[in-house]
Amino acid sequence: MPLPVGSRAVTTGSPADPQDPLDAEDLRDRVHKALDDLIARQSDVLDGVSDELAPLMDAVGDLLRGGKRLRPAFCYWGWRGAGGDDSSGIVAVAAALELFQAAALIHDDVMDGSDTRRGQPSVHRRFAALHRGNRWLGPSEDFGVAGAILAGDLCLSWCDEMYAGSGLPAERLAAGRAVFDRMRTELMCGQYLDMLEQVLASTSVQRARHVILYKSAKYSVQQPLLLGGTLAGAPDELLRTYDDYGRALGEAFQLRDDVLGVFGDPDATGKPAGDDLREGKRTVLVAVTLERCSPAEAAAVRRSLGDPHLDAGGVERLREVMTGCGALVVVESMIDDLSAKALHSLESADVAEPAREVLEQLVAAATARSQ
C-alpha cells in the first residue's frame, strides 16, 4: 500500500533552490519521500495485524499525498535560517508536521461535518461509503466517524514517532520538545475555541482573531518556524524574529484561507464553494461583515450562516453583502498589513541566506489570492 514516491529525482544533501518559495519541488519531494517511507513501514505493521486494515492505511496515505507542504517549508527554513545544515533529519521532522496536519484535518472534518477535503471525500465520508458499499450492519455515518477518529489517532502517533525517530541528535530533539509539545496542545485548544465560537454564534472580531491565532496561525507558520530554529539552536534574538514573523504571517495566512473559503475557486481550494458558510464558521471576515453591514443584511447573514442547505444563490448573496459593506476590502487590507509586518520583521534580523530570501518569498506564497 505504499504511496508512489513520485517521478522526480530526490536530491539529498544539497541546499534547495531559493528561487522557489516553497523550496519547491526539491524539499517537497524529500518530504513526500519521508512520508512514503513512513507509510511503507506502517503498512508492514498493519499488514502484520490483519489485511482488513487496508482501508485505514489507504485513507491516511491518500490524504498525505495532497497538501502544499507549507508547514514543512517553515520548519526546514527556520532550521536553515539558524545555520542548520541541510540534512535528512530536519526533513523528517518537517514531514512529521504533515502527519500532525493530517490528524488535525481528519478530526476537524468530523467536528465540522465537512464532506470534502483536498478535492476528495473527507475521511469520515470515505469510511461511511465503505460501510454503505459493503452493506454492513448499523448506521454508515457512525462507522465513518469511528474510522476517521482512528485514522486521525494513527496520524497523531506517527507524527510523534517520526519526530523522535528523525535521526536528529537527542539533545536537539529534547530542546525542540518545548515547541513541539506546545504546538500540539495549543492547536487542540484552538479547535475547541473555534467550535465554541460557532455554538455561541459569536460576532466579535477580537474573539475571532484570538481563535485563528490558536487554531491556525501558530501551528501553520509560527511554531513550525520556531521548531526548526530551536532544533538548530537559534539564539533568542532570531527566535524573537521568527515569533514576530510567524505570528503575523500565520494570521495573514488564515485570513486568506477564510477569504478563499467564501470567494475561492473550488478547483483550487479542494472544497465546494461556500462550505465555510454552510458550516457556520465564525471567521474574522464574518465578524467584520456583521460590524459593517446594515441591520437587514446582518439578519440575513445570521440566518444563512450554518444553514447546511445554503445554495449557490445564497452563497452569492452573502458574497455581495461582504463585498458591498467593505468587509472584504478590510480583510484584504489586514492581510496586506500583516504581510508587511512579517516582511519588516525579517529586515534587520540575522537570518542565514538563502533562508532569509525564501522566508520573504513565503510571505507571498502563503497569502496568494489563488491557491
Place this chain on the structure above:
Amino acid sequence: MPLPVGSRAVTTGSPADPQDPLDAEDLRDRVHKALDDLIARQSDVLDGVSDELAPLMDAVGDLLRGGKRLRPAFCYWGWRGAGGDDSSGIVAVAAALELFQAAALIHDDVMDGSDTRRGQPSVHRRFAALHRGNRWLGPSEDFGVAGAILAGDLCLSWCDEMYAGSGLPAERLAAGRAVFDRMRTELMCGQYLDMLEQVLASTSVQRARHVILYKSAKYSVQQPLLLGGTLAGAPDELLRTYDDYGRALGEAFQLRDDVLGVFGDPDATGKPAGDDLREGKRTVLVAVTLERCSPAEAAAVRRSLGDPHLDAGGVERLREVMTGCGALVVVESMIDDLSAKALHSLESADVAEPAREVLEQLVAAATARSQ
C-alpha cells in the same frame, strides 16, 4: 484546576510493598502524583490560551482520577524485574500509559456510543450536557463528540510528552520507542477490527480472540511489561518471558472484562449492567454462546445484541442463555488456562525479586471475578 494529590503520603525511592499485587497504594499514589503534576502543567498552558478551556481540562482530569493503574503496574514491574532501580523516571513512563488509556477510552466511548465510564458520564456525554445546559446553538450531541475527540487528542499528545519528558536516559527512551510506538499503532488497529466485528456481526471465536489480542491484551499487559523491560535493558530471554506472560494474561484480563460486562456489578464496573450487550460487542463470550446454544436461542441472542433499548429482563434472558449453554463455564475455563499459562511462564524465568512475586500476584488481580 489541578487534581488533589490525595491524602496518603507519597513515598519515593523505596521499593514498593510486594504483598500488594497492584503494588498497591505506593505505586498508585506515585502515578497519581505524576499525573497531577502533568495536569497542573497543562492547566497553566490552557489557562494561558483562554479561561473558556476549563471544561476540557476538567474532563481529562476527572477521568484520570479513576482507574486501577493496571498498565502502570505492569510497566513498572517489567522494569524492576529486569533489574531497573526504583526511580521517578519509570513512574513517569508508567503514568504516561494512563494518558494513553484515557485517550483510548474517550475515543472508544464516542465510537461505541457509551453513556458511562468509570461511574461518570462519558466525556462526549459530558460535553453534550455542557452544551445543553448553556443552551448553545446546534445539536448538543455534535458538540459532545467534538469535545471528546479533542480531549482524547490532548491525552494522546500528553502521553507522548510525558514519555519523552520522563527523565529516563535518552538512549533508553530510544530503545523503548519500538514498543511504545507499536503499542499505539496496534491498539488503533485493534479498535478498528473491533468495530468491524460489530458491523459484520461476526460469530467467530477465532476472530474474536484475534481482536482482543490487539484491542486489549497487548496494550493492557504485554506491551506495558515489554516497555518496562526494554527500557531497563532486559535480555532477550526475559523479554520472551514477558511476551508469553503478557499475551496470556492480557487475553485472560479481557475475557474477564467481557464476562464482567455482562455479569458484573455495575457499582464495581462503573458501567450499567448489560451495556456491552446493548452496544452489540462481539466478544468471545458471545461467540462461544452462539456456537453452543440452540438455534432458537441463537436467534434471540442475535436479535437482542446491539439493541439500545434492551431492558433488564432482556439482559437477564441473555445471561441465562450464556449460563445455560455452558458458554460462561467455557470462558471461565479459558481464563483459568490462560492464567495458569501466565504463571507457568514465570516459573523458570530469571525475573528479579520482588517483581517476580508481584507479577504472580498480578495474575489474580487482573482476572478477579469482582473488580
